[in-house]
Amino acid sequence: MLPIEYYTGLSVILFTLGALGVLIRRNALIIFMSIELMLNSANLAFVSFARSYEGMSGQIFVFFVIAVAAAEVAVGLALIVAIFHTKRNIDVDQINSMKG
Amino acid sequence: MIPDLILFFGLALVAVASAIGLLLSRSAVYAALNLILNFTAIAVFYLVLDAPFLALMQVTVYAGAIMVLFLFVIMLLGAEKLSTGPTLPYQRPLSILLAVILLLEAAYALFFRSSPGAPPAPALAGFGSPQAIGETLFSAYLLPFEVVSILLLAAMVGAIVLTKKPRRRG
Amino acid sequence: MFFQETVSQAPQFFGLVPWIVFFPVIGLLFNIAFGGMILKRSPAGEKIVGWVASIASGLTFVVSVLLLVSLLGHPEGMVVPLAEWIKIGSFSANWSFQVDTLSVVMMLVVSIVGTLIHIYSIGYMHEDVRHNGDPGRYGRFFVFMNLFIVSMMILVSADNYLMLFVGWEGVGLCSYLLIGFWYDKGEDGIGNAVAGKKAMITTRIGDVGMLLALFAMFWAFGSLDFNTIFAKAPQVAAASPVIILLITLFMLVAVTGKSAQIPLYVWLPDAMAGPTPVSALIHAATMVTAGVYLVARSADLYILEPQAQFMVTLVGSATALFAATIAVGQFDIKKVLAYSTVSQLGFMVAAVGMGAFVAGMFHLVTHAFFKGLLFLSAGSVIQGVERGAHHIEHDPKLKKQSKSLGPDFDPQDMRNMGGLRSRMKVTFWVYLIGAISLSGLPPLAGFWSKDEILAEANKLYIWAYVLLAIAAIFTAFYMTRQVLMVFFGKPRSAAAEHAQESPPVMTIPLMILAGLTVLGGLINLPEFHTLEHWMEHTLGQAIHKAEFVMLVAALSTVLALLAIVAGWWFYNPRRYEAFWAEPAAKRPDDPLRRLIGPLFELWKNKYWIDELYWAAILNPYIALSRFLADVVDWRFWHDWFHDQALFGGFNRLTGLLAGRIDLGIIDGIANGLGTLAQRVAAVLRSVQTGFVRNYALSIFLGVVIILGYLLLR
Numbered sequence: 001m002l003p004i005e006y007y008t009g010l011s012v013i014l015f016t017l018g019a020l021g022v023l024i025r026r027n028a029l030i031i032f033m034s035i036e037l038m039l040n041s042a043n044l045a046f047v048s049f050a051r052s053y054e055g056m057s058g059q060i061f062v063f064f065v066i067a068v069a070a071a072e073v074a075v076g077l078a079l080i081v082a083i084f085h086t087k088r089n090i091d092v093d094q095i096n097s098m099k100g
Numbered sequence: 101m102i103p104d105l106i107l108f109f110g111l112a113l114v115a116v117a118s119a120i121g122l123l124l125s126r127s128a129v130y131a132a133l134n135l136i137l138n139f140t141a142i143a144v145f146y147l148v149l150d151a152p153f154l155a156l157m158q159v160t161v162y163a164g165a166i167m168v169l170f171l172f173v174i175m176l177l178g179a180e181k182l183s184t185g186p187t188l189p190y191q192r193p194l195s196i197l198l199a200v201i202l203l204l205e206a207a208y209a210l211f212f213r214s215s216p217g218a219p220p221a222p223a224l225a226g227f228g229s230p231q232a233i234g235e236t237l238f239s240a241y242l243l244p245f246e247v248v249s250i251l252l253l254a255a256m257v258g259a260i261v262l263t264k265k266p267r268r269r270g
Numbered sequence: 271m272f273f274q275e276t277v278s279q280a281p282q283f284f285g286l287v288p289w290i291v292f293f294p295v296i297g298l299l300f301n302i303a304f305g306g307m308i309l310k311r312s313p314a315g316e317k318i319v320g321w322v323a324s325i326a327s328g329l330t331f332v333v334s335v336l337l338l339v340s341l342l343g344h345p346e347g348m349v350v351p352l353a354e355w356i357k358i359g360s361f362s363a364n365w366s367f368q369v370d371t372l373s374v375v376m377m378l379v380v381s382i383v384g385t386l387i388h389i390y391s392i393g394y395m396h397e398d399v400r401h402n403g404d405p406g407r408y409g410r411f412f413v414f415m416n417l418f419i420v421s422m423m424i425l426v427s428a429d430n431y432l433m434l435f436v437g438w439e440g441v442g443l444c445s446y447l448l449i450g451f452w453y454d455k456g457e458d459g460i461g462n463a464v465a466g467k468k469a470m471i472t473t474r475i476g477d478v479g480m481l482l483a484l485f486a487m488f489w490a491f492g493s494l495d496f497n498t499i500f501a502k503a504p505q506v507a508a509a510s511p512v513i514i515l516l517i518t519l520f521m522l523v524a525v526t527g528k529s530a531q532i533p534l535y536v537w538l539p540d541a542m543a544g545p546t547p548v549s550a551l552i553h554a555a556t557m558v559t560a561g562v563y564l565v566a567r568s569a570d571l572y573i574l575e576p577q578a579q580f581m582v583t584l585v586g587s588a589t590a591l592f593a594a595t596i597a598v599g600q601f602d603i604k605k606v607l608a609y610s611t612v613s614q615l616g617f618m619v620a621a622v623g624m625g626a627f628v629a630g631m632f633h634l635v636t637h638a639f640f641k642g643l644l645f646l647s648a649g650s651v652i653q654g655v656e657r658g659a660h661h662i663e664h665d666p667k668l669k670k671q672s673k674s675l676g677p678d679f680d681p682q683d684m685r686n687m688g689g690l691r692s693r694m695k696v697t698f699w700v701y702l703i704g705a706i707s708l709s710g711l712p713p714l715a716g717f718w719s720k721d722e723i724l725a726e727a728n729k730l731y732i733w734a735y736v737l738l739a740i741a742a743i744f745t746a747f748y749m750t751r752q753v754l755m756v757f758f759g760k761p762r763s764a765a766a767e768h769a770q771e772s773p774p775v776m777t778i779p780l781m782i783l784a785g786l787t788v789l790g791g792l793i794n795l796p797e798f799h800t801l802e803h804w805m806e807h808t809l810g811q812a813i814h815k816a817e818f819v820m821l822v823a824a825l826s827t828v829l830a831l832l833a834i835v836a837g838w839w840f841y842n843p844r845r846y847e848a849f850w851a852e853p854a855a856k857r858p859d860d861p862l863r864r865l866i867g868p869l870f871e872l873w874k875n876k877y878w879i880d881e882l883y884w885a886a887i888l889n890p891y892i893a894l895s896r897f898l899a900d901v902v903d904w905r906f907w908h909d910w911f912h913d914q915a916l917f918g919g920f921n922r923l924t925g926l927l928a929g930r931i932d933l934g935i936i937d938g939i940a941n942g943l944g945t946l947a948q949r950v951a952a953v954l955r956s957v958q959t960g961f962v963r964n965y966a967l968s969i970f971l972g973v974v975i976i977l978g979y980l981l982l983r
Contacts, residue, residue, distance in 0.1 A: 001219040002104050005210055007145065010112045012206035014138075016199045017119040022966050023195035029128045029174060031963075033135050036166065037119055040142050043154075050228075051149040052220050056236040059228055062154050063237065066161050067248045071255035073166045077173045078262035084177050085265075093188065096960030191963055198967070198974050205977050213981065 007048035014041035028090040115141040128174045139163040151228040283336035287367040290330045290423045297326025298416035305409030320392030323412035327388045331381035345807040368429035372808040376426035383555045386779040391547040393775035418444035431494040441557045446470040448548040449541045465543035472537035476527015483520035500570040507574040518578035529561030531589045542604040546649030555638040565622040582623025587737040590616030594744035599873025626726035628802045636715035636790040643783040644704040650697045650772040655681040658768035684755040691757040693769045696777045700784040709746035710830045715790030725819045746830040750837025759843035
């Protein structure tokens with residue numbers, strides 16, 4: 001069993017990569033996937049801390065995160081479909097009608 | 101110890117590589133596949149970390165259900181390829197700069213702010229088992245669990261409403 | 271006095287006294303409500319309306335007689351309260367009727383003369399409304415007449431000066447209404463209205479004096495009740511005689527206005543514009559004597575102040591002579607009588623001024639009879655002449671024969687009369703009785719009363735005696751002149767030739783008044799002094815024991831006879847006809863002018879007093895009014911003060927507030943805030959790029975910064 005810092009380090013790296021995905025990619029679907037990656041890195045941190053402190057709460061949180069992620073994906077993908085229906089595009093840089 | 105390290109770094113390599121693949125993939129389909137690989141690697145980490153129930157949930161819900169949904173949408177829209185050309189020229193360098201800073205901060209926190217930890221003691225029997233999760237979930241977290249069920253229902257209704265074509269009158 | 275034992279058990283009717291006011295009120299309300307309808311519907315409408323008013327007036331006479339009977343038993347009289355009127359703190363003025371010997375004398379005179387004149391008016395107004403072409407005003411006349419009776423009764427029966435003042439103003443109002451009764455007639459179609467206005471305004475000047483007297487009395491006595499004031503008067507006079515002097519002199523101003531004394535008499539001759547019964551009732555018999563009544567009523571005040579008495583005597587005797595001379599120069603039958611009235615009022619005022627209150631009141635009573643008689647007879651003469659003129663107009667044969675009368679024919683001008691003696695017999699005889707009484711020949715009423723005044727004057731103020739005696743000579747002279755011009759000789763116009771006697775409804779009141787004129791002297795014959803004893807109960811200590819001075823009486827009789835002889839010499843029919851026969855271009859308007867031309871001119875033009883008033887008072891006043899209206903009010907107040915100073919200043923101020931303060935500062939702040947928000951928003955808005963990745967970058971930056979902060983903390 002490795003020290004817990006290994007897992008949290010990996011979690012940081014995955015989180016940063018996910019964030020980079022959100023910031024750099026223009027495809028709404030890939031941005032969405034990057035968000036899922038970030039969620040997973042957080043889940044990894046939760047699980048590793050749960051193991052470290054030997055408490056069940058961390059794992060329960062992950063359970064909820066997965067459930068919420070499922071709901072989020074359902075709604076998020078529906079939104080993307082709806083945007084595509086009106087814009088015929090899922091390039092987030094083409095969607096700037098909220099410009100002030 | 102050594103086999104643990106080999107396992108960890110092997111899996112970490114797979115996870116990071118698949119994340120980078122997600123980041124760099126041209127096609128959304130490839131991105132989705134990379135993500136599935138990544139999720140699977142993380143599921144193995146869960147097993148290592150004494151969370152077998154979560155590991156199985158990761159595979160079935162994430163890698164299974166959610167990613168299938170993604171692929172489904174990608175196929176539906178048929179727009180996996182996007183027009184290129186920089187629209188926000190400063191976005192990419194700034195993002196990379198911030199990412200590096202974040203990594204440096206995390207490294208600082210990991211290496212200088214926490215004492216180098218010993219490996220945790222072996223877990224008690226039944227830790228992370230479906231039974232333990234179930235007991236915790238249906239005792240201390242009963243209300244959030246029920247709320248989540250409502251959340252899923254709402255999400256389902258919302259998804260249907262959002263994707264439904266507006267009914268034309270007359 | 272000598273009645274007292276026999277009738278001390280006489281029944282009391284004092285409680286009836288309010289009915290002297292209520293009866294005429296009922297009469298006038300009836301005529302207001304139904305008069306117009308009755309006149310329209312019924313052929314005898316005029317009779318009904320006239321008799322209702324006459325009966326209302328006659329009932330006041332009945333009540334007055336009952337009061338007289340009651341007073342015989344209880345000569346001290348009483349105060350009959352009717353209603354509370356004003357009560358402020360300790361001050362109170364009520365509707366209360368003072369029944370005493372003085373007020374009942376006035377009530378009797380007013381009601382008997384008033385009633386007779388009401389009855390006479392039934393006939394007179396019948397023709398007058400037709401002559402003036404508006405029969406619809408018949409009812410209005412009687413309403414006004416009843417209203418006059420109401421006001422006069424309030425005046426004479428008041429138990430306080432405020433109620434008296436109500437009546438005082440009420441009779442003034444009736445006078446105004448009745449002078450201007452034919453308000454659309456007269457010179458330029460407004461002559462009568464102007465005469466009414468003149469009477470109103472002139473007497474109003476006097477009424478200011480009355481008001482000032484009221485204020486002074488309230489200030490000095492704290493009350494306006496007769497009894498309170500007269501009881502306190504000696505004390506107040508002892509403490510500060512000036513206030514009594516002020517009150518009495520202010521009252522004198524009121525008297526000169528209402529009783530037509532110098533200098534405010536000018537309205538009375540013009541008041542002849544009213545119908546002749548009005549002249550008889552209001553401007554000869556009753557209203558104008560209100561001033562005399564006021565002085566007699568205030569006797570307790572006047573006897574305290576010899577200076578005021580002197581002034582009153584002076585005003586009265588001067589007016590008596592002054593007006594008597596003017597009367598000589600008049601040609602209008604009513605103007606002669608008007609100036610005669612002014613003159614006789616001067617006699618009365620002089621009498622009450624001298625302190626001879628009984629003599630003044632005695633003359634008031636007899637004058638009411640004979641001057642009422644003379645005016646009514648004059649009205650009969652005028653209508654007789656009008657009837658003659660009418661007769662000619664409607665008889666084509668006569669119209670051809672006689673020269674046309676023309677539109678300028680004046681039925682009141684004595685030069686157009688003559689020879690009416692045989693044509694209007696009754697009128698002639700009653701007129702003669704009135705004239706002799708006025709001239710002061712015994713044994714008619716005028717002789718006794720005038721002689722009593724002269725006797726008092728002889729005793730008290732010899733200069734007043736001289737003035738009054740000369741006035742009496744003039745009186746006899748102008749009455750002779752009038753009678754000769756009107757009734758004797760041959761008619762000098764076709765209208766006079768065809769003049770007709772008036773109907774009985776007019777002549778019967780004349781005859782009754784003639785009887786009163788003959789017998790009026792009985793009420794205060796020398797030796798008996800009935801009126802004097804009667805008045806003693808009211809006037810008390812103020813009374814003078816009148817004496818009959820044979821020498822004075824004989825002298826005045828002789829003087830009057832001499833004046834009549836002189837009158838006969840100038841105006842006897844033969845001589846006057848010879849004068850009249852001369853070519854019109856050569857002869858002057860009056861034989862007297864041959865002897866005393868300038869003086870006659872002076873009298874004919876009334877000493878140019880009206881012109882003097884115009885020049886000295888009215889024109890400057892009008893000029894002042896114009897100045898005030900045009901320059902002060904319009905140009906200064908309106909143009910300058912309001913338009914420029916106020917309005918312009920306000921405009922400038924608001925301009926400043928609106929332009930500088932509001933637009934500059936207030937709006938500047940508000941707009942500045944708006945602009946600031948706009949600029950800040952414009953800067954901040956550029957942050958909102960609309961690119962979701964930019965927002966994500968911002969969040970990521972925030973995460974990095976917060977994490978850095980947490981680590982480096």
